[in-house]
Amino acid sequence: MALDLSGKQYAQVPFEEKQRLFNEVKADFRFDEYLYGCYECGVCVAACPSARFYDFSPRKIAQTAAREDVDLFYVFLNDSIWDCSQCFSCDRCPRQNSPGGLITVMREVAVKNGLASAQEALEGYGRIVYKIMSTGTQVSPDMLQPNAFPDWGPHVKEISNNLDVWRRALPPETLHTTETGWAVDDKTVIELYLIWHMTGVMDIIKEVDEGLFMILQDVMEERLEEAGYDASFN
C-alpha cells in the first residue's frame, strides 16, 4: 500500500510531540555526520534493496530530515524506518550522508519512546530478544517455530515440521548450538544482566514490550539475588 505522505493520519498527534521526537533525533551525536544536505538525486534509492520491495525511500527520509519537515518526519518515524534492512548500500551518497545511519538513530528514538510502530515491528522478535538478553547467546536453529516468528511467513510452519531433517541434510553441523547456545558462564550472565539494567536497556524493553519485560525481570531477579545484587533497581 502506498505510504500516505499527507500527514493526515497523524493529524491528532500534537505538533510539539512530533517536534520533540525530531529534536531527539537531531540531538543524537551521530546526526551531523549522517546527514549534511540532500541533493534529492536518488542514488540511495537506486542502491536500496528494500526500495525494490516496499514503498520505501531512504531519499525521502533523508530529505525530510534535512528540510526539517517535522510532520513528514513523524510519518516516516512511524511507517517507514522498519522497512530498512540496515545494509548501508545507501552510503554511496555524493554528499556523504548515511540515510541508513539516520534510520538507525530514528529507530532508537522510536524504541526509546515506545512508539506503536516500534512495538509492532519488534513483536516478532520477542523470542530473539528474550534469548539474547537472558542467555547472552543468539538464536539456535530449533527456535524456528511459527509462534516464535509470526512475521516470517507461512513457510515457517512447513519448515518447522521437519526442521531436524532439514538441518541434518546440511553438510556442516548446525544443530550443536541448540544445547551449547544455552550454556553461558554464570559470571558472564550476571555481568550481562547488570549491563542491561545499568545502560537503560531494560527501560527500553519496558516501553516496547511490557510482557517481555516482566518475564526477563523474573529470570534476572532470581539470578541477580543469588549473586548478591539488589535486583529491584528502584
Next chain:
Amino acid sequence: MPEQSILIIGGGPAGMEAARGVADLGYRAILVEKRSCLGGMPDEAGYAALTPDFRSASEATAEMVAAIENNANVTIRLNSTVTAATGRLGDFEVTLKNGQTAEKVKAGAVIIATGFQHFDPGRETQQYGYYEFDDVITLVDLEKMLKEHNVVRPSNGQPPERLCFIQCVGSRDRQIGNEYCSKVCCGVASKEAIEVRQQLPNCKVFIFYIDMRMYGYWENLIYWPAQEKYKVSYIKGIATEIMKKGDRLLVRGEDTTMGRPMEVPMDIVVLSVGMESSAGTREMAQIFGLKQNKYKFIETIGGALNTVTTNVEGVFVCGAATGPADLEDTVSSANAAAMKALAAVQRTQRLAG
C-alpha cells in the same frame, strides 16, 4: 594617424574594468555613464553583498571606481549618453549628450558595457501578484532590506517567520520569451537565503527551484553552506500561484521529489527575477548597427572562442550586454574586450604606418 583612444559605454563593473584594462596598458579610455556616478547596477539597485564571496558591494564598487577615477589615462563623462556614432575602426566619431550639451569624441574602437535590467515580474508572471501583494518582493528588493539589516514584511513591518524564494521568474520560459537561464539567480537567492538566516535565525527559508545551477565553486561556496549550515530548504518544484490567506501568503505548487501537492503559508515571497537586456544595450545596438539575438542582447560572432567581438569591426561588447553574466564573467570579458579593442586599433595603425 588612427585614433588610439578607446570609448567605453557604461560605467558599471564591465565598463569600469575595461577602462582600467585599457589604462593599465598605457592607452586612453573615455568612459561614458548616463547616471551621475559610476558603479552600475550593483550601485543603482543597492546590492548588499556580492555573490559568491559575500564581499560588500559598496566596498568592491569603491575599489573599482578608485582605480579609474584619478587615473590620468581615464576620462570620465557622467550624466552622458551616446546619441550618434559614425566612422569605422581607427576612426569613430561618437556624439555624447549631457543635458542640452552635445560633444563629439574621437575613438579608435568602442566597447559596449551597457549591461542588463532585472526582469519586471509584473509584466508576464501575474500569478505571483508582485503588484498585488505587498509581501511579494524580488531579489533586488530583498537585497536592499539586507543591506539595511531590516528584513521585514512590507505589509506590517514585522520580521518574517517563513520566507521563500521562487526561482526562474522571467527566465527559462517559452511563453514569456526568455528561454535562457539567467545564470546568477540560483547563486544570488542562495546567498540572500544565507543572509536572511544570519539576520533572522528564527525565520524558516525555502527555495523552490527547477534546477539548482551553481557552477564550479559556487557549489561549496554557497549551495552547500546554505543547505547544510543554514538549513535552507531546497524544494524542487515551481509555485504556480500565490494567494492571500488571512494575513499571510499561500504558495501553491508541487513538491516533486516528495511526489505530493504543496500549499504552504509564507510571510514573504521573493521572486528570483532574471536578467533582460537593458534599454541602453538595445539603444547602442541600434546606434552602432550591432546584431542582437532574439532576446535583444548583443550578439558576439566568435562562438565559444571569442566572447567580445561583434559584427561591426572595431566595436566590442562585454559583461551582461551580451547576455546573462555573473561578476566573474563580467570582469573577465571586460579585460578580453579591452585587449581585443587595443589589438584592433594597433593593427590599423600598423597598416596605416
